[in-house]
Amino acid sequence: MALEIERRFLIKNDNWKEFINKKIYIEQGYLSKSLDDWIIRVRLIGKNSKITLKKHIKGFTNFEFEYSIPRSDAETIMSNLSNTIKKDRYLLEIEKKSWIIDCFKENNYPLEIAEIELSNEKEDFFLPSFISKEITGLNHYSNFSLANNPFSEWREDYLTTLKSN
Numbered sequence: 001m002a003l004e005i006e007r008r009f010l011i012k013n014d015n016w017k018e019f020i021n022k023k024i025y026i027e028q029g030y031l032s033k034s035l036d037d038w039i040i041r042v043r044l045i046g047k048n049s050k051i052t053l054k055k056h057i058k059g060f061t062n063f064e065f066e067y068s069i070p071r072s073d074a075e076t077i078m079s080n081l082s083n084t085i086k087k088d089r090y091l092l093e094i095e096k097k098s099w100i101i102d103c104f105k106e107n108n109y110p111l112e113i114a115e116i117e118l119s120n121e122k123e124d125f126f127l128p129s130f131i132s133k134e135i136t137g138l139n140h141y142s143n144f145s146l147a148n149n150p151f152s153e154w155r156e157d158y159l160t161t162l163k164s165n
Contacts, residue, residue: 004054004064005121008141011112012132016101019092019128026089026102029081030147039144042069042077049074059121060136083147095126102143107150113141 028043039054051074052066078084086105091098100115113135116125135141140149 002064002066003057004062005060005118005123006062006115007060007118007134007136009114009127009134009136010132011101011114011130013130015130016090016092016099016114016128019094019099020090021093022091024089024091025086027078027084027086028143028147029078029084030144031077031081032144035139035142035144041144042074042081044071044074044078047071061121083144085143085147094128097125099128104146104151107152108146109152111146111151 024045026043026045028041031040031042032038035056037055039052041052041054043050043052049069049071050066051069052064054065055063057063085108087108088103088105090101090103092101093099097116100117102113102115104111104113114131118125139145140154
């Protein structure tokens with residue numbers, strides 16, 4: 001069984017840039033209509049493409065099943081989706097832990113989110129100096145939500161969450 005245990009955070013400065021190991025450009029789109037059910041995502045990453053099925057279980061743990069699909073199939077699916085996002089993903093290593101920084105583009109610019117995947121929900125980890133507020137579990141920051149309700153269109157109550165950091 002594939003489980004994803006991750007925590008997500010807003011970023012308060014650019015100190016993360018000194019830890020960059022790799023940069024990846026990602027386009028992804030969603031076939032799902034609701035966060036309450038399985039989320040089905042198609043992702044284009046360089047020459048690779050994948051389809052992913054995700055379902056929230058509890059806390060910050062999700063089922064996550066990901067499969068490679070032909071690039072032409074992924075491009076056809078993506079061309080028929082309106083709820084998509086684009087982002088630069090930076091891979092970092094800090095204190096022997098892998099971090100991801102997603103820098104969103106287009107309607108979700110200038111949103112930047114840090115993620116760390118854990119082996120269990122109680123795992124201890126170091127919070128780097130660039131980390132601001134934790135947003136794990138705040139649905140409006142999920143990639144699915146950003147594809148359907150872009151950051152540039154957020155209502156004031158969502159933006160208050162961001163400004164309070």
